[in-house]
Amino acid sequence: MSDDRTREIADGRTTLGIELGSTRIKACLVGEDLTVIASGSHEWENEYVDGRWTYPLAAVETGVRAAYAALVADVQEQHGSVPTTFRAVGVSAMMHGYLPFDAAGDLLVPFRTWRNTSTGPAAAALSDALGFNIPLRWSVAHLYQAVLDDEQHVAHIDGVTTLAGYVHRRLTGRDVLGVGDASGMFPIDPATQDYDAAMLATAQDLIGVDDLRALLPEVLVAGQDAGALTPEGAAWLDASGALQPGAPLCPPEGDAGTGMVATNAVAQRTGNVSVGTSIFAMVVLEQPLSTPHEELDVVTTPAGDAVAMVHCNNGASEIGSWARVFGRFAEAAGSPVDADTVFRTLLDEAAAADPDAGGLLAVNYLAGEPVTGVAAGRPLLLRAPDARFTLGNLVRAELMGAFATLAIGMEVLHGERVTVDRMTAHGGLFRTPGLPQRQLAAALRVPVALEATASEGGAWGIAVLAAYLEHAADTSLAEYLDTTVFGSAAADVVDPDDRDVDGFTASLDRFRAALPIQAIAATVPGATTRSGEPTVAGEPGLPADTDTDTDADADTDPQQEQDVTR
Secondary structure, three states, X not given: OOHHHHHHHHOOOOEEEEEEOOOEEEEEEEOOOOOEEEEEEEEOOOEEEOOEEEOOHHHHHHHHHHHHHHHHHHHHHHHOOOOOOOOEEEEEEOOOOEEEEOOOOOEOOOOEOOOXXXXXXXXXXXXXXXXXXXXXXXXXXXXXXXXXOOOHHHHHOOEEEOHHHHHHHHHHOOOEEEHHHHOOOOOEEOOOOEEOHHHHHHHHHHHOOOOHHHHOOEEEOOOOOOOEOOXXXXXXXXXXXXXXXXXXXXXXXXXXXXXXXXXXXXXXXXEEEEEOOOEEEEEEOOOOOOOOOOOOEEEEOOOOOEEEEEEEOOOOHHHHHHXXXXXXXXXXXXXXXXXXXXXXXXXXXXXXXXXXXXXXXXXXXOOOEHHHOEOOOOOEEEOOOOOOOOHHHHHHHHHHHHHHHHHHHHHHHHHOOOOOOEEEEEOHHHHOOOHHHHHHHHHHOOOEEEEOOHHHHHHHHHHHHHHHHHOOOOOOHHHHHHHHHOOOOOEEEEOOOHHHHHHHHHHHXXXXXXXXXXXXXXXXXXXXXOOOOEOOOOOOOOOOOOOOOOOOOOOOOOOOOEOOOO
């Protein structure tokens, strides 16, 4: 153990980041040099209750405490010290969803996560009235749908927040959100870095509430004071009682924002792709879009700059399922291997496969997909009798299927003449070097970079935002990331390969042609667990650190519609 690290921890000069992803809650402790010195995590899964995806608030408390306790244990083991305070703390979580509270602070209905897509009528009406695309998963769509459905709890709402906002409030007592997370609740005006005032007035009349602004958290940008850890907050986080109050907190953010930070993609003409349970691409805009697009969300960076997001409900979960099958085969054959070895072996096979996967076609839709207009998803593997059905082609088809919907959504962004110099990818899938990065470059037709820090994920990203509190008065977030955080870091950049591009293009043509099959497949009754919960869930079998969304980061009953994050 390092005496310097031990003193750093004992003196409270470390920074704590906590992120609540869709399948894992992670705590990350970074030193003054912003490198990770300890971590802890807790696995959890959403529950399907009364037709909606949810996480009980009790599971939030249990999970955050467990992740923090695991981090403290890691600190003790590595450095022989127990942290009692921090230089700063940050909280991030999957974006969107619906957490309405009454004046006493009690949750009025179970947390409705980003996966719930029962908000179609509300999202459509809001989008039309505001002239701005309101996705199904946004908090204001959930609120208005509850009004349209005449839900009794609406009359008692005193405030609505996100998961990150809820945890932050438990720690500090303040009802605030970082602008990036807030931009998934209601549209943000980049000029004011606050909720768009004109749209608020229109939405307020449509929804029929007295003061819509009063129901939403206060908006803060990166570097602003978001409160400090209270005695109650310290006890809520650390059951041992060792943690002392007083540490400052940065504005709570969504997983999309922490992904931008973790990939140094907050400046104009930069972008990133997050691959986890869902998959999404984000590009920081130089100018507003010419018109609203259903395929594009407009959110913001943690500093308040406009970002176009292509968010797909379905990401790498189906690849994880196949990996789990092959892992079990190896175990049954008497040669068990870990998940990383399974992925490395499968992706090595795929790297040597046919560029178009030999004519095989995989559709990764565990959930409905708004980008392609699919209401209910069913994973499919299709092949003609003369297709080359090999292990490598099977895996390559699944990988191309994971990126297909993202490529379709990005075509809309290209139609807006949005320029991006390169995309930075992150997620556990990219821990296996080579083909995933190459295939993404082929799908998007832009260079794709991997930063050495990208694998640290959103918990590290929010820790960096917390550390930025001390520097915000002197430098912008983009400058801070460029000079202080990423200044000496080397990125691995891959350009699109012509053979990969041609193969992906052929596969994407087949993918589009096969989409109508989804509606037919959805009529086949699906399997359920003994509890009645649909058997679609997170992303078991993926390598560690794949849970990046949000936002990542689908929605509602897979027998009906599902939508995205993170």
